[in-house]
Amino acid sequence: MPGSRLSEQDRIEIAAGLRAGIGYAAIARQLDRPTSTISREVNRNGGPGRYRPEQAHRASRQRSRRQANPDRTQLPGDNRDDCPALPAIGRLTSLFVDTGMPHTASGVLAFLMTAEDGSSVAAELATTLRVSPAAISAAVGYLQAQELISKKRDEPRRRDRYIIDETAWVRATIAGARQNAAIARAARTGAAEVGATTAAGERLAGMADFLDHVARDITASAQRWATLLR
Template identity: 35%
Template sequence: MTAEDRRRIAEGLAAGLTYAEIARRLGRSRSTITREIARNGGPHGYRAARAQHATSWRARRRKRAPHADVSHPIDNRDVRTAREFEEQFVSMMIETGMAPMTARVFAALFISEAGSLTSAELVQHLHVSPATISHAIKWLTQREMVTRQREARRMRYFVDVDVWYHTWATSARAMTIWADTTRHGAGIFGTDTPTGDRLHTTSQFFELLGHDMGQAAEHWRQALSMRRQR
């Protein structure tokens, strides 16, 4: 696949075309287009220049080690270092409130080369059952941290490049719900009562926090959009 092909794939995705339509326009099979997008960031994270660079890099690695697994570093020391960082990444997420297995699944996806893995690859990597993977993925997709897409008879999961925008925006919406509910409670009890005053103060806190979080998320979205246009 050429750099021009990849540019047209990126344009097709941006225009909302289906994989089948993109394949027809390029004179390629749908399975070829599906594999190309899946290996290079998924439907929301695919970038032509990045895909071209990644493909060239994988080709160079195959020449150096024809039987190596391109999803992981070749050198044993690099494998060990990557594993150590993955464990550190998992520990950080657990410490900040994520369930252990959910953290392991997310870390495996996030650190993978393409930011995507199939259910079978996750099972093999984490040595757990498909049901365990499915449970963790359900939690992650509900919070827009992971997207999924069926490829023939298997399911592939993606960490979108906008993952932190989505999760932060979700948190900001949660702050709004807290603010609205506690404000309503303050009106019921009256701000001249201890309960009402406590609820009123709480609503002010979450209203300010939600506003600031919303602004921060929008600032990041604009910054990311500008970076993509370069």
């Protein structure tokens, strides 16, 4: 039932669907759930190739017990050992940094990826990552520009909530492809300006051809993946 927690039987059916090669959207329709619920459930518990329904259900029950006793649970920033996602956050942060992403933005992205509902507010991010609110502001601005996260205003509490959903990587990948295409256009213009038959012109033209080809392939692949989420 939409809005209720996944049952162990739901998780068994998710595993069966994954083994059969069914997409997240189709599994979600079978269970009458949002596609985002299925994608988060699978990605939170090892991904399509390593999803185990019994382990996933056990982990969910443990999270429920912690949420049912909030007086005994500290914020991750107060006692980082109480946050089971911290090892994953650390690994993902390091890998994102290796790609050239700023460190705090990497931490924010890793935190949102491992958050139960894929969202958080600036105060929680600053506490967990142990950085200043200004650093969080810069980080979320960077991630929004990359189309990796979105922002929703929580009017009653007068604060912004930052969200990552199952289409984030599709949007970010297509945005990256657009950037490659823009570089290709600039390179092609540069080749004409320096002379197409010069060594520099040939180098620029070759770069333009490659980036155009990659941008088209990446965009097509991302769009095919997006159809699995519908």
